[in-house]
Amino acid sequence: MSRRGWGIAGAVAGVAVLGAVGGPLAYAALQEDAAPAATVQAQPTEVALAPDTDGTWTVAAGSTAGYRVEEVLNGADVTVAGTTDRVDGTLVVDGGDLTAAEVTVDVASVTTDSDRRDGYFREQVMDVAAHPTATFAVTGPVDLPELSGTPVTVPVAGELTLAGTTRPVEAALSAVRTADGVDVSGSVPVTFADHGIEAPDLGFVRVEDEGSVEFLLRLVR
Structure with a gap:
């Protein structure tokens, strides 16, 4: 082969090597962190609010739940969030106290921006065939402040069931x-x-052992 031919071959080989090594790195660098979790919002002052909070409340359309974890993808830190709108549950408020609450999430329907990640999550990580749902239940009465159109934050003790545990x-x-x-x-x-x-x-990808379960619930009586 001529010197020019060897030069071309070497350049092609070099591009191939860079693609094999740098491609995943470039892909990782292009990945954007997941958007922040959806949270409750302050209501406009002119809105007529629901008159009373006592009673049994049901999770309604517009509710979401999922998970948030930190991945290290080919050396790049990426925040990943999976969500689903297949959420059910009830909450009971009596005398201003949250006396009972249980929320169930269809784990098999949780999705991210990657079908391959989702498939691995369902089959290898969560084993949704054996454990199709996750639940969060409040374990004791919670003294709620008076609810208004301005969000308030309340600490709550509960039990979380994931993968049957x-x-x-x-x-x-x-x-x-x-x-x-x-x-x-x-x-x-x-x-x-x-x-x-x-x-x-x-x-090439590692997930941190700590993350969070997130939810936004629209409750109606």
Whole structure:
């Protein structure tokens, strides 16, 4: 082969090597962090709010739940969030106290921006065939402040069930009264190993062992 031919071959080989090594790095660098979690919002002052908070409240359309974790993808830190709108549950308020609450999430329907990640999450991480849902339940009465159109934050003790394992957790719930009822958002910190879940470590991608479960609930009576 001529010197020019060898030069061309070498350049092609060099591009191939850079693509194999740098491609994943470039992909990682292009990944954007997930958007911040949806939270309750202050209501306009002219809105007529729901008249009373006592009663049984049901999770309605517009509610979401999911998870948020930190990934290290080929050396780049990326925040990943998965969400679903397949959320059910009820909350009971009696005499201004939150006396009972349980929220169930369809884990198999949680999605991110990557089908491959979602498939691995469902089959290898969460085993949704055996454990299709996750639940959060309040374990004791919670003294609620008077709810208005301005969000208030309340600490809540509860139990979180993931992959069939239940653990006690502490959560901070934000609540606001709306025209249709009550909106509640919150974030529950999670150590995955506590639930028997092994955080993925595939070499090119590693997931931190700690993350959070997030939710925004639209509640109607």
